[in-house]
Amino acid sequence: MSRYISNNIIPAIKTSGLTKTFGDTIAVDGLNLEIRKGELFGLVGPDGAGKTTAIRMLSAIMEPTKGEAWVAGHSVISEGETVKEKIGYMSQRFGLYEDLTVIENILFYADLYDVPKKERPLRIESLLGFSNLTPFQDRLAGRLSGGMKQKLGLACTLIHTPEVLFLDEPTNGVDPVSRRDFWKILYDLLKEGVTIFASTSYLDEAERCTRVCLMNKGSILMDDNPAAIKRSLGLPMFEMWSDEARKAAEIIKTVKGVHSASLYGNKLHVAVNSRELMDDIIIELGRSGITIRGHREILPSIEDIFISRVERQ
Amino acid sequence: MIKRIRHVVIKEFIQLFRDRRMKAIIFVIPVMQLIVFGYAVTTDVKDISTAVYDLDRSSESRELFRRLEASGYFRIGYHVSSPFEIQGLMDRGEITVAVQINHGFSSDLKRGNQAAVQVLLDGTDSNTATVAMDYANRIITKYAKDLGTGRIAVSPFGVELRERAWYNPELRSKNYNVPGVIAFVIMLTCLLLTSMAVVREREIGTMEQLMVTPIRPVEFILGKTIPFALIGFFEMLLVTAIALLKFDIPMKGSFLLLFASTAIYLLSVLGMGLFISTIARTQQQALMATFLFYVPAVLLSGFMFPIENMPEVIQYGTYLNPLRYFLVIIRGIFLKNSGLAVLWPQILSLFMLGILVITVSSMRFRKRMR
Numbered sequence: 001m002s003r004y005i006s007n008n009i010i011p012a013i014k015t016s017g018l019t020k021t022f023g024d025t026i027a028v029d030g031l032n033l034e035i036r037k038g039e040l041f042g043l044v045g046p047d048g049a050g051k052t053t054a055i056r057m058l059s060a061i062m063e064p065t066k067g068e069a070w071v072a073g074h075s076v077i078s079e080g081e082t083v084k085e086k087i088g089y090m091s092q093r094f095g096l097y098e099d100l101t102v103i104e105n106i107l108f109y110a111d112l113y114d115v116p117k118k119e120r121p122l123r124i125e126s127l128l129g130f131s132n133l134t135p136f137q138d139r140l141a142g143r144l145s146g147g148m149k150q151k152l153g154l155a156c157t158l159i160h161t162p163e164v165l166f167l168d169e170p171t172n173g174v175d176p177v178s179r180r181d182f183w184k185i186l187y188d189l190l191k192e193g194v195t196i197f198a199s200t201s202y203l204d205e206a207e208r209c210t211r212v213c214l215m216n217k218g219s220i221l222m223d224d225n226p227a228a229i230k231r232s233l234g235l236p237m238f239e240m241w242s243d244e245a246r247k248a249a250e251i252i253k254t255v256k257g258v259h260s261a262s263l264y265g266n267k268l269h270v271a272v273n274s275r276e277l278m279d280d281i282i283i284e285l286g287r288s289g290i291t292i293r294g295h296r297e298i299l300p301s302i303e304d305i306f307i308s309r310v311e312r313q
Numbered sequence: 314m315i316k317r318i319r320h321v322v323i324k325e326f327i328q329l330f331r332d333r334r335m336k337a338i339i340f341v342i343p344v345m346q347l348i349v350f351g352y353a354v355t356t357d358v359k360d361i362s363t364a365v366y367d368l369d370r371s372s373e374s375r376e377l378f379r380r381l382e383a384s385g386y387f388r389i390g391y392h393v394s395s396p397f398e399i400q401g402l403m404d405r406g407e408i409t410v411a412v413q414i415n416h417g418f419s420s421d422l423k424r425g426n427q428a429a430v431q432v433l434l435d436g437t438d439s440n441t442a443t444v445a446m447d448y449a450n451r452i453i454t455k456y457a458k459d460l461g462t463g464r465i466a467v468s469p470f471g472v473e474l475r476e477r478a479w480y481n482p483e484l485r486s487k488n489y490n491v492p493g494v495i496a497f498v499i500m501l502t503c504l505l506l507t508s509m510a511v512v513r514e515r516e517i518g519t520m521e522q523l524m525v526t527p528i529r530p531v532e533f534i535l536g537k538t539i540p541f542a543l544i545g546f547f548e549m550l551l552v553t554a555i556a557l558l559k560f561d562i563p564m565k566g567s568f569l570l571l572f573a574s575t576a577i578y579l580l581s582v583l584g585m586g587l588f589i590s591t592i593a594r595t596q597q598q599a600l601m602a603t604f605l606f607y608v609p610a611v612l613l614s615g616f617m618f619p620i621e622n623m624p625e626v627i628q629y630g631t632y633l634n635p636l637r638y639f640l641v642i643i644r645g646i647f648l649k650n651s652g653l654a655v656l657w658p659q660i661l662s663l664f665m666l667g668i669l670v671i672t673v674s675s676m677r678f679r680k681r682m683r
Contacts, residue, residue, distance in 0.1 A: 099332060104324075
């Protein structure tokens with residue numbers, strides 16, 4: 001554990017003007033980030049925002065077109081191989097050898113990372129323990145459930161006690177219970193001092209991070225802790241119930257002073273310039289024959305903020 | 314470095330032997346190929362469907378037919394009574410040979426005159442026709458000798474060449490074919506295994522995962538190819554054993570030289586497999602690319618068509634074909650007891666080709682994505 005609590009002056013990750021273009025498309029556009037050690041950094045954004053490209057560049061497996069990045073104090077461009085020794089990277093579809101058993105997969109990565117033989121038994125025991133894979137160590141990886149595969153992937157990435165952990169949409173396609181387990185493991189790692197950089201398209205997961213960054217079309221729209229992001233709207237937000245929520249949303253958007261209206265099933269989240277506007281909205285809806293079952297003021301979720309920001313962009 | 318290579322090799326072997334299809338590729342397919350090719354790709358002629366037209370009806374003519382049949386080369390299935398029947402049978406492809414003995418055959422023999430036997434051949438397949446003619450000639454000559462006359466003339470006419478599907482200038486078929494098939498079998502297996510194994514890692518996503526480990530490209534490449542080099546050797550032993558025991562192929566030369574040149578041959582084969590894996594993204598693409606390389610490599614190896622007869626441009630192209638060299642080497646060793654003194658140009662060329670291919674593919678192989 002002590003190896004993580006080295007000096008806190010060097011950031012775990014720093015990027016400066018990090019850019020990647022594929023032909024004419026700019027996947028990542030001049031990324032400037034500084035992530036301290038021990039942060040749980042969540043990179044949030046829609047598909048195609050450039051999250052995977054950013055993570056690949058930071059993991060030193062993709063050459064940036066422009067700019068520079070340092071991970072654990074080493075340049076990803078000139079010291080890529082040193083960076084690789086210090087990080088763990090779990091790609092979106094973590095490649096497990098499905099025809100190898102759980103333990104064979106872990107041992108293979110232990111071999112590649114040259115984990116000393118003496119440290120292995122303890123390390124493997126704890127990795128299997130936290131991932132609840134101990135009873136399945138002789139099972140072929142291909143016969144594990146999606147959630148277990150994900151945890152095995154994480155165990156393989158952690159075998160060499162990395163300082164920085166990159167996770168690219170780690171819980172994509174995993175059931176909610178496994179997702180919760182997975183995040184519990186991440187918190188344990190955080191306590192050990194590991195810096196975690198995770199991308200996700202689940203906004204409820206973003207709220208679990210210590211710092212959230214919204215990325216869209218290759219650039220960063222917001223970057224703060226979840227609480228600050230929620231306050232950042234600076235406008236009152238109301239939740240409304242209606243049986244004709246979709247129709248209601250259309251009408252509400254036409255009312256002057258309405259900042260945004262988004263649909264959540266039969267609920268609507270409406271951001272307005274002033275609280276008094278709500279009366280106008282209800283009258284307007286009444287004219288179109290739409291009844292509102294009720295409304296209340298709410299604290300906006302990260303999702304609300306991001307949707308409004310992405311729409312505005 | 315050596316440790317890491319060893320780990321990849323071990324992992325590769327575990328995976329290979331857990332995969333039933335892979336085991337089939339390694340063990341069953343080469344043996345099957347050799348047996349099928351060894352028996353089927355043969356220009357030896359046996360049981361030639363034959364018609365006889367006996368106008369003499371003497372004991373001498375019957376004896377000649379008996380001898381033809383007893384040789385095993387001719388199977389007399391038709392006794393015809395008119396030349397038109399022969400024409401019909403041959404047109405329908407039911408017979409390849411017709412033997413006609415005219416009236417007066419036995420009396421000519423008794424009188425010591427020149428007796429004539431007419432052999433009609435279907436020249437569609439020029440090989441079979443030539444070989445059948447040769448056999449018939451020998452049997453009839455022998456018969457004449459036994460009778461003490463030496464006076465039977467075989468008139469080979471009616472050899473009409475309708476078409477020529479391909480030609481094979483060689484008549485020693487099995488001895489010539491089987492060593493070639495050994496070379497083909499090793500090439501196909503090793504190409505497939507190498508290209509598929511690397512592409513599979515890319516397909517299932519482990520490649521991206523490996524890129525982020527401190528493994529060096531050379532370690533990965535060696536770890537991935539050494540298992541298939543070993544399998545290539547094993548294949549060589551297996552197929553050679555079958556060739557010697559089952560097909561009675563003579564092994565006149567040195568086993569040591571055979572293995573040394575196999576090692577050099579594997580260098581370029583594995584290099585080609587690796588090259589394919591750097592251009593293919595999926596296993597299907599790798600499979601396609603393997604056959605796109607393999608089929609021309611076999612056709613332009615000099616195995617079926619002599620290289621000297623090819624257009625000049627293609628002749629230059631064959632310099633990049635490892636089979637071109639290895640066929641000369643393996644046949645030389647098996648059949649002619651050729652040694653280094655004779656084979657060194659081929660061995661050297663093969664070695665240089667191997668180094669070239671391995672270098673190019675390794676350079677294309679990167680630990681970074683684009």
